[in-house]
Amino acid sequence: MRDLKNDVASILISEEQLDKIVTRIAADIDRDYSGDDKKLVLVCILKGSLVFMGDLMKKIKVPVEIDCMKVSSYGAGTESSGQIHISLDLIRPDINECDFLIIEDIIDSGCTLSHLTKYLKLKGAKSVKTCTLLDKPSRRKVEFIPDYVGTEIPDEFVIGYGLDYAEMYRALPFVGILKPEVYTK
Ligand code: IMP
Ligand code: MG
Numbered sequence: 001m002r003d004l005k006n007d008v009a010s011i012l013i014s015e016e017q018l019d020k021i022v023t024r025i026a027a028d029i030d031r032d033y034s035g036d037d038k039k040l041v042l043v044c045i046l047k048g049s050l051v052f053m054g055d056l057m058k059k060i061k062v063p064v065e066i067d068c069m070k071v072s073s074y075g076a077g078t079e080s081s082g083q084i085h086i087s088l089d090l091i092r093p094d095i096n097e098c099d100f101l102i103i104e105d106i107i108d109s110g111c112t113l114s115h116l117t118k119y120l121k122l123k124g125a126k127s128v129k130t131c132t133l134l135d136k137p138s139r140r141k142v143e144f145i146p147d148y149v150g151t152e153i154p155d156e157f158v159i160g161y162g163l164d165y166a167e168m169y170r171a172l173p174f175v176g177i178l179k180p181e182v183y184t185k
Helices: 015-032 050-059 111-122 180-184
Strands: 008-013 040-046 065-073 084-088 099-107 127-135 148-152 175-178
Touching: 008 015, 015 050, 015 127, 015 148, 040 050, 040 111, 050 099, 065 111, 084 111, 099 111, 111 127, 175 180
Parallel strands: 040 065, 040 099, 099 127, 127 148
Antiparallel strands: 008 175, 065 084
């Protein structure tokens, strides 16, 4: 059996560190969304945010609803093109009552989250905020500051805890740096 761990150059964020990060973000969300006038809807951006979202929603104590969107940025390999395509949209009749919190795995160029935030506001959302597990600020193509950030990381291609390269490595329980020879082959 192929051991995917052999493709990992180093572990950047361990399971224990991820748990602490998720606990901290959940407490921040509880603090900010505790009002009775809030209808918090976590929007999981498939597929990369699936694991983060699953862990985060279990730790949030205020009432939450969940929804999913699927967004792809055209492009192959480790570079995104900046063009966003929504292949699974939000379909709900109460958009103007919802306080959406978009849950993302990682911000790179900033294109995905800046586009999605504008998109949900245009659709009439009551409020839209963003939460990302990882942020690579050095890679921004468009200015974007998320409301909740797990941790900033250097400009390395990372996998695990939901993040993929060519659809692989999502199930690894840590965030690791992928060996460059895997994607430069
Ligand atoms: P952005 O639109 O450039 O900010 O791209 C964000 C998306 O690119 C993320 O949701 C990921 O799907 C993908 N991405 C960016 N960097 C990485 C990485 O290091 N590993 C895995 N996916 C990444
Ligand atoms: Mg993603």
